[in-house]
Amino acid sequence: MLGEYPIQGSGAAEIAASVERAVGAGELTPGQSLPPMRELAEALGVNPNTVAAAYRTLRERGVIETAGRRGSRVRPRPATTGREDLRVEVPAGVRDLSSGNPDPVLLPPLAPAFAAAAADADRHPVLYGADPVDADLARLARAAFAADGVPEGPLTVTSGSLDAVERVLSVHLRPGDAVAVEDPGWGRTLDLVPALGLRPVPVGVDDDGPRAEDLRRALESGARALLVTDRAQNPTGASVSATRARALRAVLRDHPETLLVEDDHGHGIVDLPLHPLAGVTHHWALVRSVAKAYGPDLRLAVLTGDPVTVDRVRGRQRLGPGWVSLLLQRAVVRLWTDDAVDGAEVAGAYGVRRDLLIDALARRGVAAHGRSGFNVWVPVRDETATVARLLHAGWAVSPGARYRLGTPPGIRVTVSTLTPAEAEPLADAIAAAMGPVPARAYS
DSSP, rough: TTBOOOOOSHHHHHHHHHHHHHHTTTOOOOOOOOOOHHHHHHTTTTTTTHHHHHHHHHHHSSSSEEGGGGHHHHHOOGGGOGGGGGGGOTTHHHHHHHHOOOOOOGOOOHHHHHHHHHHHHHHHHTTTTTSOOOOOHHEEEEEEETTTTTTOOEEESSSSHHHHHHHHHHOOOOOTTTEEEEEEOHHHHHHHHTTTEEEEEEEEEEETEEEEHHHHHHHHOOOOOEEEEEEEOTTTTTOOOOOHHHHHHHHTTTTTTTTEEETTTTTTOOOOOOOOTTTTTSSEEEESHHHHHHHOOOOOOOEEEEEHHHHHHHHHHHHHTSSSSSHHHHHHHHHHHOOOOOOOHHHHHHHHHHHHHHHHHTTOOOOOOOSSTTTEEEEOOOOOHHHHHHHTTTTTTTGGGGGGGGSEEEEEETTTTTHHHHHHHHHHHHHHHSSOOOOOOOO
């Protein structure tokens, strides 16, 4: 022990592990300062370089941050206390609109596709050294990208969107680099960035996507990368419009060294066109997962990008998992070629459910947002109280703190399974839980 600091160890790894354990146990709290390196080294009887190495490891893991002469401190949201802890425990009898899951009724049956893929694997077993991307999957994915105006580039396959985002950031950036992220944005991305030792820089979002002026400020302040959700943005449902895409491309054109990462996870469940930003910067990547349209357990996403980025991602994959199961890839091909999902029908179903709730809230003087996907974002004055009151009234929604950096409070309502009969009672409950507050924008 070092006075008030529960730090021990004689080597860099031991000291770093001691700090991480203390953060996880709550003995070191978010924002708490750590002792100066020389002071800690003297107390532990080690070389100051040993403590410096431990602090460097902690920064790279996103546990602490260093602010020049002010020293090091525990991050406000360290990776060891992820946003998943902010989820609502849903008691029995409470309607769960907090999960962020698609409607199981709109997901296709998987047995025929996997049976066909397994039969093909029996005839042609996949062995080490095989091409990591199924030829038919690549052909279909390239055609879909081309139809949506995505620049031509090589392809690879990852285990979902977040896997792709992590790999792209890792092969281009170094710990300490700043990344422009949507605020509000996907909670796991907001956890991932500091976990990689990177510094998130918030960019405000409205219904048309990231705000161009916020992006310009972020890049001018030193952000080296931008993460954008093209459609069905989580949690707001934003979709990058044609006008906003032009404005964002103009900003990126002035910063061509920016690493651009686009997530089009809403492909297959939205009926709004894609307006890609790719091609303006030297290094870019665009990823599409199949989770929302075909099922969250299908851990597969197709990634395209510039040759350097895709080659680096492939290289890192070869050193780790090697490839994403060709059996899974072939099952997805079968789902695509059999038209197992009617994208227009799915998008229409989710659109009706969003509109039911947004319109019902509007009639009660409550502003809500959701242009695409199956989530609705409702700005509120007191997030904790609103979530608690709704839970008491029989409705579970997700607290906005899971998705925010500096954006004002809000709640996310997953409407994927909302029925017409539920829209009015839910709107009543939200309005009552919020109290009489004026409508306002969320960005």
